[in-house]
Amino acid sequence: MGMGSDMYRQQILDHYKNPRNYGELDEKTYTHAGENPMCGDEIAIDVKLDDDEETIERVAFRGDGCAISQASASMLSQELAGKSVAEMREMDRDDVIDMLGVDISPMRVKCAVLAEKVVQDGAEIYEGEKELDKTTTEDDE
Amino acid sequence: MGLHQSDALDVERIREEFPILDREVGDGQPLVYLDNGATTQKPDRVIDAIADYYRTYNANVHRGIHQLSQEASIAYEEAHDAVAEFVGADGREEIVFTKNTTEAENLVAYAWGLNELGPGDEVVLTEMEHHASLVTWQQIGEKTGADVKFIPVTDDGRLDMDAAAELVTDDTEMLSVVHVSNTLGTVNPAADLVDLAHDHGAYAFLDGAQAVPTRPVDVNDLGADFYAFSGHKMAGPTGIGVLYGKQELLEEMEPYLYGGDMIRKVTFEETTWNDLPWKFEAGTPNIAQAVGLAEAIEYLEELGMESVQRHEERLAEYALDRMAEFDDIEIYGPTEPTDRGGLVAFNLDGVHAHDLASIMNDHGVAIRAGDHCTQPLHDKLGVAASARASFYVYNTTDEIDALLEAVDDARQLFA
Numbered sequence: 176m177g178m179g180s181d182m183y184r185q186q187i188l189d190h191y192k193n194p195r196n197y198g199e200l201d202e203k204t205y206t207h208a209g210e211n212p213m214c215g216d217e218i219a220i221d222v223k224l225d226d227d228e229e230t231i232e233r234v235a236f237r238g239d240g241c242a243i244s245q246a247s248a249s250m251l252s253q254e255l256a257g258k259s260v261a262e263m264r265e266m267d268r269d270d271v272i273d274m275l276g277v278d279i280s281p282m283r284v285k286c287a288v289l290a291e292k293v294v295q296d297g298a299e300i301y302e303g304e305k306e307l308d309k310t311t312t313e314d315d316e
Numbered sequence: 317m318g319l320h321q322s323d324a325l326d327v328e329r330i331r332e333e334f335p336i337l338d339r340e341v342g343d344g345q346p347l348v349y350l351d352n353g354a355t356t357q358k359p360d361r362v363i364d365a366i367a368d369y370y371r372t373y374n375a376n377v378h379r380g381i382h383q384l385s386q387e388a389s390i391a392y393e394e395a396h397d398a399v400a401e402f403v404g405a406d407g408r409e410e411i412v413f414t415k416n417t418t419e420a421e422n423l424v425a426y427a428w429g430l431n432e433l434g435p436g437d438e439v440v441l442t443e444m445e446h447h448a449s450l451v452t453w454q455q456i457g458e459k460t461g462a463d464v465k466f467i468p469v470t471d472d473g474r475l476d477m478d479a480a481a482e483l484v485t486d487d488t489e490m491l492s493v494v495h496v497s498n499t500l501g502t503v504n505p506a507a508d509l510v511d512l513a514h515d516h517g518a519y520a521f522l523d524g525a526q527a528v529p530t531r532p533v534d535v536n537d538l539g540a541d542f543y544a545f546s547g548h549k550m551a552g553p554t555g556i557g558v559l560y561g562k563q564e565l566l567e568e569m570e571p572y573l574y575g576g577d578m579i580r581k582v583t584f585e586e587t588t589w590n591d592l593p594w595k596f597e598a599g600t601p602n603i604a605q606a607v608g609l610a611e612a613i614e615y616l617e618e619l620g621m622e623s624v625q626r627h628e629e630r631l632a633e634y635a636l637d638r639m640a641e642f643d644d645i646e647i648y649g650p651t652e653p654t655d656r657g658g659l660v661a662f663n664l665d666g667v668h669a670h671d672l673a674s675i676m677n678d679h680g681v682a683i684r685a686g687d688h689c690t691q692p693l694h695d696k697l698g699v700a701a702s703a704r705a706s707f708y709v710y711n712t713t714d715e716i717d718a719l720l721e722a723v724d725d726a727r728q729l730f731a
Contacts, residue, residue, distance in 0.1 A: 182674055183729050192730075213686060214670050215700020240700070241668035242730070283674065 181278050183242065186250075191242040196235045196252035203235075204228075207297030209310025211289045216240025218248050220294050224260065231255050231263060234294070241286050243279065248290035250274055255294065264298055266291055285312040325619060325627045331710045333359040345680025348715045353498050353526060353659045353706030354684050355548045358612070362551060365611035366604045376600055378577055388603055395606035396593060402613045403543065404534030405560050409592040412559040412566070413601055417525040418448040420544035420559035421492075423596065424521060425452045427572040428565075429490065435461035438488045440518075442467040442475055442504070443696060444497045447689040449523050453492060462489070469696065473500040473649035480512060488518040495527035495543075496657040499690045499704070500649030501632065503527070503657055510539040519565070525549055529616075529708070530657055531625040535560050547605060551709075552612035556605035559596070566592050573598035624709055628658030631707040635660045635716045644727065648697055659706035661688065664723055667730045669701040675729065676703075679722040681715075 200221040208219035218238035225232050234252040238245055254274055255263055271291045272279050279287045292310050299305035331337050334357045341347050349357060369391065375384035377392045396408035405411055414420045433439070439453045443466045457464040467480045475493075484491060491513035495506050506522055513520040521542040527533055529550035535543045540560070547556040561569075571578055571589060575598035580588045589595045616624065633653040639645045644665040650656050664672055673685035684704040687694045694700065705719055 181678075183671070188729060214668065215687070215694075241670045243671070280674065280677075283670065286670065 182280065182283070184277050187242060187246045187275065187277060190246035190249040194236075194245060194249040196233070196249065198235050198237065200233060200235045205297050205301040207293055207300060207310065209289055209293035209296065209312070211240070211244060211285050211312040213312075214241050214244065214286055216244035216286055216289055218244065218290050218293050220248070220252075220290065220297060222255075222294060222297060229259055229261070231258050231260060236290065238290075240289075241283075243275075243283050243286040244289045247271060247275060247287050251290045251294065260298055264295055266295070288312065323620070323623055325623050325709055327627075327710060327712055330619070333361065334710050335360060335363075337710060341680050341682075342678055345678075348679070348681040348718045350705040350707065350711065350715065350719060351682045351684050352708035352711070353549070353688075353704060355554065356529065356551050356708045357710070358551055358553065358608075359615055361615060362553065362608050362611045366553060366608040369604050369607045374604075377603055378594070391610075392601065392603050392606050395610035398610040398613050399558055402617065403528065403558075403560060404536045406536070406563065409563050410560055410566065412561065412593040412596040413606055414544075414557040414559055415555055415602065416548075416557035417446075417523060417544045417546045418452075418557075420542075420557050421448050421452045421521070421523065423559055423572045424542050424561070424569075425456045427569045427596075428519075429453070429456040429462075430459060431570055433457075433460040433462040433489060436487060437462040438485065439464045439490045439492065440467060440480075440484050440488050440513075441465070441492050442494065443469045444475070444500055444502065444690065444693050445492070445494055446498055446523060446525070447691070448525075449492045449494065449521070450690075450692065453490070463487075467493075469500070469693065472651070473497075473502050475502070475504055475509075477505065477508070480509065484512050484516050484518065486516050488513065488516050490519050490521060492521040492523070494523040494525075495533075496524075496530065497649065497690075498526050498659070499661050499688045499693055499702070501657045501659045501661070502649055503531075503655040505655075506540070507538050510541075514539065526657055526659070529624075530628045532621040541565055547609040547612065550609075550612055551615060553605045553608040556602045556609050558609075563592060566596070571595055571598070575599045577601070619709060627709060628707055629653060629656070631711055631713065631716065632656055632658045632660060634713045635705060635707075635719075638716060638720050642723075645723070648702055658708070659704060661702045661704040663699060663702050664726055667726050669699075669703040671730075672703045672723070672726050675726040676719070676722045679718065679725065681719050681722045683719070 203221040204224040206221045210217045221235045223233040234255045236248045268288050296310040336357050373387040375388040377389040396411045400411045468476045470476050510520040519541040522540045524545040528545040543560040548554040578598040646663045648661040669685035686701050
């Protein structure tokens, strides 16, 4: 067919079909979940920090939803390993879109940033800076 | 009705009347617009009628002595007459203009429900209600203590009428039912449901947002106490909807919005209400939109609503047949074309509806993807979202083929 959406390059489809770090961590520092009610995307993320509590050792996720949200979570789980918590908390939507490496149409940005929001909210809750049951991209941006 | 009204639509000629259908999207893809359940496109004559109002007789209604105000008032009032005639109401007294179907639901829920309902009363809805009615009555139930119950949907996408007969009791005060489901496409047995409500002394409210644009509707034949629909889903403008109500009921009901135009006499101490329908149309109304809606109705009457219905059914049947060729397409709602409106909600295995809609968009195909304002129904279907193609008078079987080609592209990409 050949028309192939710019948003669905091989990398996105590969991460969607073969998600990396999918599942639960046996040992985790914190876990947090979120959803994008518009799409019905759901993501739960486990984070294991080093003993210094400043470096991310491992990230795993579970989820269900569109290719953009799930591929984003999969890629983010790889991207964050070895990064500092501070670096993770500084990420914004442009960083996520850069990571995905494709143009994200405006209506789909919420799908793309869900995992990033979940992992960041989880850190804030862990630090005691925020009280939140579940992250939602509902009233985002 | 004359014989010519059941003739097949001349789609080629119809398409020429809708300028937007000529445009391209993306990288020069011709637009294939299959999101008519959300809103339809507008023919030139509707756009012109609105522009003509603003260009030549724009004025506020019901208050000016000057000629422009008279002309605007007459056009605005006659738009009520056109709507009344189109849906078989007895007159303009029974036609209240709102901003959309949702506001019509809220009008009755607030003006009637909030005042009349209490603990022990029941409101019966269906599992296929649009949020416009579901959320509204759910909230009125919370405020008044009335129970809200739901007629179940069967596996083949129809209402379980045996369960309905059990659910509607003498405690039921209101039965609010979608006439044509915006998700399943089901055409519900509206007259039977109205009879069921009346047998128990309840009122019947029909949500006709997907029905009035696509088939002949006669509120008196149906026996409905209230009936609501939106202008923008029937080739008319956004910002105007209609509440039909039986005159004696509207007369008894309290106003919903207070202000100018809905009053007869005002003192510092008290106010008396204007006649119907103005009692329910507070403030400066949507005059241009009313003019546009009247033009859309004239247009649809010229096409003939029986022909429109046949066209919708033909496209739905074609889409259902084509989709049935593929095991990886799941169709929601009745798979038989009988009593089925011109829309098909579906999912492609392994591809989220939003991904599907994005890929369709690259082909120039506009569809809806999401929960279509029926989240509880999607929960029941066990899916977060679905894709929906919905048809109107200008759509063709070629466009359904284009839809299926885009589905195939998604299938290859995600394989």
